[in-house]
Structure formats: structure tokens, C-alpha cells
Amino acid sequence: MRQQPKTSNQKLETIMNHSITHTEHRDDLGAKMGMWLFIFTELLLFGGLFIVYAVYRSQYPDDFQIAATQLNTFIGTLNTIILLVSSMTVAMSITALQKGNKKLTIYLLGITILFAIIFLVNKYFEWGAKFHHHLYPGSELMLTLKRGELLFFSLYYFMTGLHALHIVVGMVILIVVLLKVKSGKINNTDFVLLENGGLYWHLVDLIWIFLFPLLYLIT
């Protein structure tokens, strides 16, 4: 982690009039540390789901095998590529801002958000097709499936649904960041918010990297 020049908290300037309000202090390293800790908690949140997946996969290996073949590997692969590229564009936007190229930063962030939307559209069609076949949590068809298959599809909806929710949150964060870059609040001397937004987006990507093989590829 790199530390920005003006950040040392330990040398907070003496506050002249301490009776008015809190003076905002700046601590980029602290801000990034907070983000990393938050990312740990997110990983643990999904960690609970991975445990449940592992338990039931070992209990019902055959059902999981069969159920997994029902997923659309093409859309899954496409979405993986989309997320990987969007992770690249968000990383590039940080470099662009560091080099002082505000226009390119906004451009790259816009592309990232666009990728996020495409991901969600794909997800919509993928889920929609399953709904069309009456394969959704709580449906009558689901309850007639074998137990392992029911659990697989339930986990599929739960895990990808929670992940999609994280995509939406990530999108909102990136939109806020984009607006702040536009207004100049995030600039090439103060861009920890952009970095944190990028970190969050990488997390969303990382979780998908695990979901994709677990759900789509092990068949």
C-alpha cells in the first residue's frame, strides 16, 4: 500500500478553534485499511455459503452433478469475461487518474458501469429462462426434484442472487465515484475513494471467480 504525502494523522494540525466542529482529517492508509477489513467480512459472508455448498455437495454428489448440467455455461462464461474485463477497466481508471487524465478516468468508469449493466442483463435472461421452465425457489416443480437437485438450485439462486445484489451495490458505488471525479472531489492528489471503489469491484469479481466453477463448470 502506498501512503499519500499529506496523510500523517499523528501530526494533526493544531486546531485553532476547537469549539466549533470536528475538523475533517485525512488518512488514506486508514481508509484503505477499513476497506480491506470490510472486504474480509464480505468474503466471510460468502464463506458461510461455500461451507453449505461443500457440505451438500459431498452429501449429494450425483444430484449436484446432474443439476449443474442444467445451467447455461455459455452465459456463465460470457459473464466471467465481462467481469474480468470490467475489473481491468476500473484498475485502468485509477492509473488514468493518477496520471491526471480526468476525462479518460470518467470514460473508463463509465465502461465499467456499462459492463455491470450487461452482466445484470445476462443474468436476467439466464434467470428468466429458468423461471420460464418453472424452476425457481418455491415453485412446485422445485419441490418435486430430488433433494440434492433442490439444494443445488436453491444454492444457485441464493449465491448468484446475493452476488447480483453486490453487483448492484458496486454499481452504485462506482456511479458515486464517477460523479465525484467529475466534480473534482476525487482528483489526482486525493483518490482514495476511487481506489476503495475499485477494491470493492475487484471483490465482486473475485467472488464470481469462485461461483463460476462451483456452479457451472463442475459437471
Added chain:
Amino acid sequence: MEYSAIENSYFKIGNKHKGLLGWLTSTDHKRIGLMYMYAIISFFFIGGILGGVMRTELARPGQDFLSAQTYNAVFTVHGVIMIFLVVIPGLAAVFGNLFMPIMIGARDVSFPKLNLFSFYIYMLGAVLAVISLFIGKGAPDTGWTFYAPYSTQSGTNVIAAVLAAFVLGFSSILTGLNFIVTIHRLRAPGMTWFKMPLFPWSLYATAWIQLLATPIVGITLLMLVAERLFKIGFFDPNLGGDPILFQHLFWIYSHPAVYVMILPAMGVITEIIPTFAKRKVYGYKAIALSSVAIAAVGYLVWGHHMYTAGMSGTARWVFSFLTFIVAVPSAIKVFNWISTMYKGSISLEPPFYFAMAFIFNFMIGGLTGLILGSLATNIHVHDTSFVVAHFHYIVFGGMGFAFLAALHYWFPKIYGRMYNHKMANWSCVIIFIGFTTLYFPLFIIGLQGMPRRYFDYLPQFQTGHFISTIGAFILGLGFLLIFINLVRSAKKGKITTSNPWGGLTLEWQIPSPPTVENFEEIPVITEGPYEYK
């Protein structure tokens, strides 16, 4: 110190808003801490009244004034309120917010806005918990543990209560995150890790548990909600699920949560004892590191809640072994507190009495925990009122008494006024007697076979239950006394000096109550926190 200290303090001067709005929008850690305190004390009284209702019902065998269903709802809501709204945030959110930044020589936490945000998340969770009582088909009746498969089938408001627990967990995570970054980044110059006071140390260990354990229960509770809504079958055996899996996932968080409650309590006691014994704390590093050890090992003992639920023999003895290991750092702390008092010049003030009551209760709670933690004896007392007594000795006798100790210790710093010492001492005695009368008989009837969570019982348990109910009323009287004393003193108490106890940690070196920015100039630390001469 004169009245002017109160005029210039964080009480009177806030942000650009005035009055109540100035409090509700304040990012000042002290104001947030006080708001937590008022909220938590209010919920404590609600939970306490529910507990009193239960005890009254149990005074005689048979049904008196609660139906079995109502009784189930009352103990569930008592548990949910006390655990998730009172003791888990408890010391960390109140006294951690109020004093941790000051004790490490900082002007605020690292993320003040996030701090205020966590408070509002806490309030949102509280509202959800309260809503669960009134809407739909009645208050939840699953017990605070929400064990599947009953929680997936019960017709009551389980979803609202579970979501409340989920939301409160989120608040807990954000507070923990904030404290970790604050302790890493904002310690005053010269304050190395081993020159940091021990209350912040305990909060640091606590914060890691909050951060690393809470997400697991978060996802588990979400799965439970999904299961109820969509008949998914994660935990319902009729649908291929596994109820034991729920218990594992639940206790992976909820056992470490007990350390979230007790570690800051130990931190408070570690502050109080050197101040009143006027002696350097014995074994500073051992106390600091034992907090971390408790946090680390405490993460791996959850299985001891499930000895009778169905686990492999290997898993059972491993969990039992680790449970005994975690007793070691706890005992280290007790020995160190006692050694600190040895040859000290002890001044017997109210906070010290509360701290002594803590140590006494905590030892009983801890040692009975070993009876529950060993495999053979556990079979005998599992799910009896012995467990209830043990748990309340740790959480109420431990964390609750530490909260009272902290309240009496830091009261003059918070309000700039002193309470009536004589009344405080008497309330401590009454509370201690009430507490012991209430919970000790539960050990005995538990050993004799009284199951927990039953609203009716065999006649042979009546004596124990009756004594216990008397204790509940004595306890209530004690709390009333404390309440009167402190509320009156907060407004009209004698104005006190900045350091009435002669403490050496940083919070005693600034005016009472503190100014908005805590320190005019950030202090430079050259020696350890407890260098009494």
C-alpha cells in the same frame, strides 16, 4: 474544576445544529457513545421486565398468568433483546465509543460518519426487533437461538426477529471495523502497542471477533429467511437439509459473541483495579495478549454447545479440549487482577466494589463453564437451568456488573458530576445479593434435573424457583436505586474535579466532561499507562 467545564464540554457544544438535532446528527464519538448508552439502558429495562415476568410465572408450578405460548414468546424476546440489543453492543458501543479514542490520545475514531451510521443501523435493528412483537401472528417463540427446523416452521414472526439480528450484526461489524482502524492509525505519538491502556486492547481483540464472526451468522440468518420464504430446505430435514448444520453455523458466530460481551468487560475491570489499588497493573503484557488469545481460541470452541446434538467423538473431544484451553487466558486475567491488588493501597470506592463483585461472579461463571465444557458432565446438565445459571453468571454477573462498574467509574468523566457514594455502595450490595439469590438456586435445581425453557415444573423444584424469584425482585430494587442515584446526580450531582479517582490513563488528564475535540494538543506518550509511584 468549576461549572465552566460543563459549559465548554461536548454536552453544550456540538455541531451546527442545536438541541436534539445536534445530538442526532453528531459524529462526535462521545455523543454517539451516550446515545448508545441511553438506548441500551432502555432496552435493558425492557428485557429485564420480561425476565421478571418469567420469574414471576415460575414462582409456583403450573400456569399462573402466562400461557405456555406466551411464556415461549417472552423468553425468546427477552433473549433477543438482551443478547442482540444490550450485551453484544454493550460495553464496546457505549464505553468504547466514549473513551477508547480518548484513552489512545485521539480526537475521534477513524471514521466518525460511519460511527454515526452504525448507530442508526443499530436503531433500525432495534425497531425491527420491536416490530416483531406486534405484527402478524405474534412474537417469535423459537428461543433466541432460532434453531431449525422449528424456526423454519413456527407461524410466529421469526423473519422480523431474524432480520433484526442480521441488521444489528451489520452495526456490530462496522463498529468493530472502525475500532480496529482507529487503534491502528490514531494512537498518540509515542503510544506503542504495549503502552496502550488495556481497555483499548480488549476492544481491539473484541473488534476482530465482531469482524470475523458476525458475517457467518449474517449469512446463516439470511438462509433461514430464504428457507422460510421459499421452502428451500437448507436446514429442514424434510427437504433434505440438515438442522445440525444450522447449529454449527449459528454457534460459529454466537459462541465468539460471548467473548464480544465479556472481553470489554475484562478490559474495564483491568482499568479499575490499578486505579483504585494505586498500583501498576501486574503482568501488563500477559493481560493484553490474553485478550487476543481468548479471541483467537474462542473462535474455535463453538461445538461445545452441541455435544448432545450429534457430532463425531473426535469432534467432541477436540471442542472440549479447546474449551479448556480458552479457560487459561481467562484465568491469567483473574490472577493478574488479584496480584495487582497485592500490597496496593486500595481505596474502597463504588467502582471498586462493582469490580470485586465482577471477579467473584466471573469465577463462578467460569468454573461452572468448565463443568459444561467437559463431555461427561455436560450430558448430565445439558439444557438444564444449570446452563441458564452459568450463562447469566458470565453475561450478567460478568458483563452486567462490569457495565455498572464502568458506569460508576467513568460517570464523573461523562457528566462532570459525582453521584452519592453511600447510595452507590448500598445499591452494589443489594444488586449482588439479588443476583446471587436469583441465579445460584438455578445451579442447584439444574443439577437436580430442572430443564431450561420450561414454564411448568415438578413440585420438587419449587423451593429453588421460589427463592430465585425473590432474588429477581431484590435485583430490581437494586437497579431502581442505581437508576435514581445516577439520574439525579447527572443533573444535580456535586461538580467534580477532572480526576476524582487519581487515574493515570489519558481520559483523566482532560477536563470533566471532555471538550469537543478531547485534547487541545495531542499528547506525546513516554511511559506505560499504569506507572503509579
